[in-house]
Amino acid sequence: xxxxxxxxxxxxxxxxxxxxxxxxxxxxxxxxxxxxxxxxxxxxxxxxxxxxxxxxxxxxxxxxxxxxxxxxxxxxxxxxxxxxxxxxxxxxxxxxxxxxxxxxxxxxxxxxxxxxxxxxxxxxxxxxxxxxxxxxxxxxxxxxxxxxxxxxxxxxxxxxxxxxxxxxxxxxxxxxxxxxxxxxxxxxxxxxxxxxxxxxxxxxxxxxxxxxxxxxxxxxxxxxxxxxxxxxxxxxxxxxxxxxxxxxxxxxxxxxxxxxxxxxxxxxxxxxxxxxxxxxxxxxxxxxxxxxxxxxxxxxxxxxxxxxxxxxxxxxxxxxxxxxxxxxxxxxxxxxxxxxxxxxxxxxxxxxxxxxxxxxxxxxxxxxxxxxxxxxxxxxxxxxxxxxxxxxxxxxxxxxxxxxxxxxxxxxxxxxxxxxxxxxxxxxxxxxxxxx
Numbered sequence: 001x002x003x004x005x006x007x008x009x010x011x012x013x014x015x016x017x018x019x020x021x022x023x024x025x026x027x028x029x030x031x032x033x034x035x036x037x038x039x040x041x042x043x044x045x046x047x048x049x050x051x052x053x054x055x056x057x058x059x060x061x062x063x064x065x066x067x068x069x070x071x072x073x074x075x076x077x078x079x080x081x082x083x084x085x086x087x088x089x090x091x092x093x094x095x096x097x098x099x100x101x102x103x104x105x106x107x108x109x110x111x112x113x114x115x116x117x118x119x120x121x122x123x124x125x126x127x128x129x130x131x132x133x134x135x136x137x138x139x140x141x142x143x144x145x146x147x148x149x150x151x152x153x154x155x156x157x158x159x160x161x162x163x164x165x166x167x168x169x170x171x172x173x174x175x176x177x178x179x180x181x182x183x184x185x186x187x188x189x190x191x192x193x194x195x196x197x198x199x200x201x202x203x204x205x206x207x208x209x210x211x212x213x214x215x216x217x218x219x220x221x222x223x224x225x226x227x228x229x230x231x232x233x234x235x236x237x238x239x240x241x242x243x244x245x246x247x248x249x250x251x252x253x254x255x256x257x258x259x260x261x262x263x264x265x266x267x268x269x270x271x272x273x274x275x276x277x278x279x280x281x282x283x284x285x286x287x288x289x290x291x292x293x294x295x296x297x298x299x300x301x302x303x304x305x306x307x308x309x310x311x312x313x314x315x316x317x318x319x320x321x322x323x324x325x326x327x328x329x330x331x332x333x334x335x336x337x338x339x340x341x342x343x344x345x346x347x348x349x350x351x352x353x354x355x356x357x358x359x360x361x362x363x364x365x366x367x368x369x370x371x372x373x374x375x376x377x378x379x380x381x382x383x384x385x386x387x388x389x390x391x392x393x394x395x396x397x398x399x400x401x402x403x404x405x406x407x408x409x410x411x412x413x414x415x416x417x418x419x420x421x422x423x424x425x426x427x428x429x430x431x432x433x434x435x436x
Contacts, residue, residue, distance in 0.1 A: 055225045058174045059121050064088035064370035064411035070430065072104070077136045077154065080104010086432065088370070088411035093117070094124075096412070098432070108132030108160070122170055126181075130162035136193070141309045143316050143341045144387060145396040149424040153306060154193040158206065161186045166215075174226050177219040186210045192306065200306055203299065211249075215240040223262060228374060228408050230270045234260040234436070248297060250286040252321035255279050260436045268355035269376075274436045276331065278345040279390075280321030288319045316343075316388055326384040326398070329429045333382070334400035334422025342386035344393045349382035353406065360410070371410035378404035378418075398422070406434070 066086040073079035083101040090097060094117050100110040109131050116125040134157070141151045166181035190206040193199055216239050223232030241253040256278045263271045287293060293314045294300055300307035320343035326332045327339030331347050357375040383399040402420035409415065418429040 053224060054173050058226050059094050059115075060410065060412035061089050061092045061094060062371055062410040062412075063090070063092055064409055064413060065368070066370075066413075066415075067367040068430075077138070078105025080106060084432075086413070088409070088413055094121075102132070102135075106132070106135040108135065124168040124170060126164075126166040126168065128162070128164040128166075130160060132157065132160040134158060135160070136197075138336055139310075140339060140341075141313075143313060145340055145385060145398060147339070150195060152195060153200065153309075154195060154197065155189055156191040156193060157187055158190050159186070159188040175221050177221070179215075179217050179219070181215045183213045183215070184210075185212075192310075201300065207298070209245075211242060211245050213240055213242040217256075227412055227414060229260075229262045229272070230268070231262050231264045233262075234258075244284065244286065248287045248292075248318070250282050250318045250321060251284040252280055252282040254321065254323050255281065256324055258436065265352070268358055270353045270355070272351045272353060272436065274347075274349045274351075276324075276345070276347040278324035280323045280343040282319070282321045282343075286318030288315050290315055293318075320388045323386070326386055329431050330435050331382065332384050332398060332400050332422070333402060333418055333420035333429050334427045335398065335424065340384065340386045340398065342393075343388045344390050345384065345386045346393055347382065347384035349380060351378055351380035353378050370413065372407060373410050374406075374408040376406040376408070378406055378416075380404065 064086070065088065066084070068084040068086075070082045070084060071079070072082060080103045083103070085099045085101075087097045089095065094115045096114045098112055102108045102110070110129070112126070112128040114126045116127070117123070118125055136154050136156050138152045139155045140147045141153070162183065162185045164181060164183045166179055168177055168179045170177045186209070188206045188208050190203055191199055192201040192203075217237050219234070219236045221232075221234045223229035223234055236256075236258045238256045239253055240256070242251075244251040256276070258274065258276045260272065260274045262273075265271055287296075290302060290311050294302050294307055294311045297314060298307060298310055300310070302308050302311060322341060323343055323345045325338040325341045326345060326347060327335035328337035331349070332340070354377045355374055356377060357372075359372070361372045363370065363372060379402075381399065381401045383397050385394050385397045387393040387395065400420045400422040402418055404416055404418035407415040414431075414433050416431040416434050418431065420427045420429060
């Protein structure tokens with residue numbers, strides 16, 4: 001999480017030279033070629049892989065559970081254990097629930113109940129709550145792509161509250177869906193620290209921010225399966241509006257578009273591709289005077305370099321808005337969560353999913369129960385760019401590559417473990433239900 005996310009709730013990269021641009025252009029050409037192949041597979045594919053035919057039931061009822069303790073230890077941030085509990089298809093219904101209990105140097109609770117069918121297979125309710133009592137997060141010193149791995153301060157939060165409710169209207173075996181949601185967030189920041197944990201500022205009273213947002217969107221799923229697509233196309237668009245909470249804040253919305261294609265390889269394996277864009281559109285700017293931002297919002301002196309960096313970030317947020325960031329478990333997995341931030345985001349990924357086992361096998365390992373329907377190895381490459389000005393989007397890119405293991409359950413869950421490699425190191429990731 002970045003400071004810009006608090007505000008909503010709340011190595012060095014230069015412009016690439018010839019040697020960097022040529023392979024990047026080649027990889028992007030290959031990406032568009034694969035996208036064309038995915039479209040061709042749908043439009044002229046054989047009858048047995050037609051995307052008109054779903055391979056199985058799209059609403060699952062197989063019960064499952066998982067209790068998973070995950071230790072964490074991050075220099076400057078702290079250590080502890082995150083205990084994850086998943087309950088899939090409660091009482092053989094479609095409803096799922098999960099809870100994350102955060103212990104150690106960070107404390108809090110994250111919980112969700114999803115797929116509550118108000119009208120069977122048609123009108124679905126999802127609920128989410130986050131309540132973090134104590135945590136320390138990385139805040140990188142600049143927006144954009146031009147930051148080094150150590151260019152950050154630590155933001156200490158004492159309270160983060162988030163509540164989300166979403167309604168989904170689903171048709172034709174989940175091929176067509178409309179959704180709408182509301183979100184309320186609040187955050188309190190008492191301190192800013194150095195990367196080593198030493199206090200830079202003691203905010204008295206603490207910085208406090210509240211915001212509300214609403215979202216609308218649709219999903220068109222022209223694939224052979226929602227959980228494990230092997231052929232077809234999928235497109236999801238979301239518009240998230242964040243009205244100003246005060247005269248100091250901007251009024252803006254973010255438009256996200258995620259387009260995925262799947263090309264079958266052999267009888268069971270797949271090449272998956274994803275192209276994602278996110279653009280912030282500011283309807284009314286907030287305050288952009290650095291003196292006002294530093295004095296009235298941050299309550300600090302511009303003579304302080306840390307204050308000057310944070311003020312620059314706050315001014316850019318109020319002038320340009322903030323799109324979906326890159327970094328973390330969904331996109332550019334070798335980098336920290338929310339590492340690259342701007343008003344515009346572009347991202348693409350190519351992944352080969354080798355399906356080496358398709359047996360339906362029930363398992364019960366005391367802390368983990370489900371019915372395995374497939375096991376897959378995943379090999380992927382991903383690249384992305386962000387910028388505040390659209391004309392600068394694509395001037396600098398970051399890329400990661402990696403390998404993952406996917407286990408598909410009859411409950412509808414996709415259990416995934418990744419190892420991502422980038423120019424700043426290696427990052428392991430555990431994901432439940434991959435975004436594409």
